[in-house]
Amino acid sequence: MRTADLTGLPTGIPEALHDEGIEELYPPQAEAVEAGLTDGESLVAAVPTASGKTLIAELAMLSSVARGGKALYIVPLRALASEKKAEFERWEEYGIDVGVSTGNYESTGEWLSSRDIIVATSEKVDSLVRNNAAWMDQLTCVVSDEVHLVDDRNRGPTLEVTLAKLRRLNPNLQTVALSATVGNADVVADWLDAKLVQSDWRPIDLKMGVHYGNAISFDDGSQREVPVGRGERQTPALVADALDGDDDDDQGSSLVFVNSRRNAESAARRMADVTEQYITGDERGELAELAAEIRDISDTETSEDLAKVVAKGAAFHHAGLASEHRTLVEDAFRDRLIKCICATPTLAAGVNTPSRRVVVRDWQRYDGDYGGMKPLDVLEIHQMMGRAGRPGLDPYGEAVLLAKDADSRDELFERYIWADAEDVHSKLAAEPALRTHLLATIASGFAHTREGLLEFLDQTLYAAQTDDPERLGQVTDRVLDYLEINGFVEFEGDSIQATPVGHTVSRLYLDPMSAAEIIDGLEWSAKHRTEKLRALAGETDEESASEREAEPEPDPTAGFQKASEMVSDDGDGDGSDDGDDELEFETDITYPTPLGLYHLVCRTPDMYQLYLKSGDRETYTELCYEREPEFLGRVPSEYEDVAFEDWLSALKTARLLEDWVGEVDEDRITERYGVGPGDIRGKVETAEWLLGAAERLASELDLEAVYAVREAKKRVEYGVREELLDLAGVRGVGRKRARRLFEAGIETRADLREADKAVVLKALRGRRKTAEKILEKAGRQDYSMENVDESDAPDDAVPDDAGFETAKERANQQASLGDFE
DNA sequence: CCATGGTTATTCTAGACAGCATGTC
């Protein structure tokens, strides 16, 4: 089918496609159109990666918009949201407006009403439904990318429920689901009342094979000799072989998949020795620049290691990298500057990074639940192998598995190359999934009775494929009990209603279990505070009792200040339990301390906890006893509770946050907790979100802890000690600049407006533009830095205990002290 | 005494969505 023959699209689009060089539709695309894609027909397309799925989505969305509708494109990853947005924006000149909505990217519901195509993550869509976004019922077309992810234990149910809700809200909704090739795409199609287009067709051939001995055997029967000398390894030989190329002089890039971060990094180090020999003089310079950019992103060992290998034309890629690192690496790989990436599975499901050759080095991965190394799913291996073949560059892509002996070669062929991908199975009947989704279903008015809930659940994939219809009812009853006991829903005869807190929890997008934990912790702290105060004041002291009543501060700032005064978190963390007096102990628990709050949110199921390494058990058990008064809630017993281990992991995570707000250097934190810069960002982001939710809950339940929570949240947000909160709130001022300004005697936003410009300039290391911007944002009228000379600033007469270096050192020292105890 | 090289014991293990209200280095 020719693109010129397409009908039902906005004017100019067929021509535009033609101009892009798309004259003829790929067979699966043509099949989709014939199935009624551009006439609003629902469709499941189960086709390989890079076989033109995006155009299928675009045809559906554009034709829907042409009919006056509005389309939604659901992505599984935030990174993909921006990628897709950029792609769809090329239709803007034809009057198509594109908007994105993810947790961290522009999100106002109103603004999206005017867009024709909206790109969002499944969680964000779910959240928008929960919050009754106005434009939800204007949708005429929804595209779900990577729909096979309904199989995912954690996030699959969200996608499943969200699709069911969208379809219920808009009965005539066109549903287009894009899937990798899976075993039972027909079941998915049945569920969505959609036609099925299934195909193995690829625009670029994919040769799959196994390397063993001195050659790769491919699935088409061909062989390619790739000798491996004695004592050498297979992977570098394969990478070098791809770079040597065939007859053409084009250098082929490689993507190497391994099963751990550490393996990715060490493999990259080895591959760098190979790629180094293939880079040209020009490239060497560009790579050096790229390495410098990488070092600039973060001052950590990970960043440094990455820069080193990048300078030689290789890279590693995993979730410990900062997102800026990842983007740089991905872009440079696409630009053919980086010749080889060694990656964990991040890259298999992430943004588009095609490669001439894909080497799947590890096909097993450690899995604690499984109790050892677990073979990866066929689907997962196929996703990795599907990255082989760069459109327009390669005649075909090569995907290679590695075998050490003839037996495992045969096994790999059997297990992965000849094998079909697994079926997808709904994971909706798991209790954690239903906990959150049933509450949301009740709270947003989709159902108000047990029967109503089951009727709604009947529209999910789970119902479509289960052979145990009882199961869902049983789990539903258990979950409803749980929600009732925790006060999130109320029964009135047959009718179930969400309580006000229940509504809030649903809208905050919290797992009800997280919310329950947070509420328990905060109420526990309130109760203990009252008890301690009573004990201190003596039970009959009426004056202090009435004072206590009057405690909640009407003025937030006053309470805020108060919280700051009460919290004593610097310096005495490790050493001061020599217990000066009881009073200090009392003040410690009077308001929840930051550590207490961090631990509270870290032990919530919404926080992904750090892993305990050898030695950590002792370190954190000790810390657990040292800081016991700060924890909100009963501390599990070291000897009796199985939950103790989890408690310690949460403590480790909470400690990381405490270091972060104690202004401990990034590289120090990564070193101390064995994480990458990306992990710090991730933990901080999650903590920010959960503390924000905790703040809302506290204010709704009228708990004084709001002020302490708000401060703890602000500190996590800026990564600063309490004295810098005011400064760090100024746009353009982060943890580093705030500390420098503070050191120079500029301690508040107000100081910034009054201060000697020379001092400001000096504190900001002579960056005039930065200084001007900061002064302007701080509300200073005369912010110009013209004719200001930083050398006019008086020489450092800074009191040393407030000095940046001193504070930093103290923080770092504190950190290392804890290490050795 | 130390550098080097080889062998054995120990360690360690993927990923990443969400509120709200505005802005990091």
Next chain:
DNA sequence: CTAGAATAACCATGG
């Protein structure tokens, strides 16, 4: 019930 790579620790050898 199940692994395997990287690294640390250890030991032997030779200068």
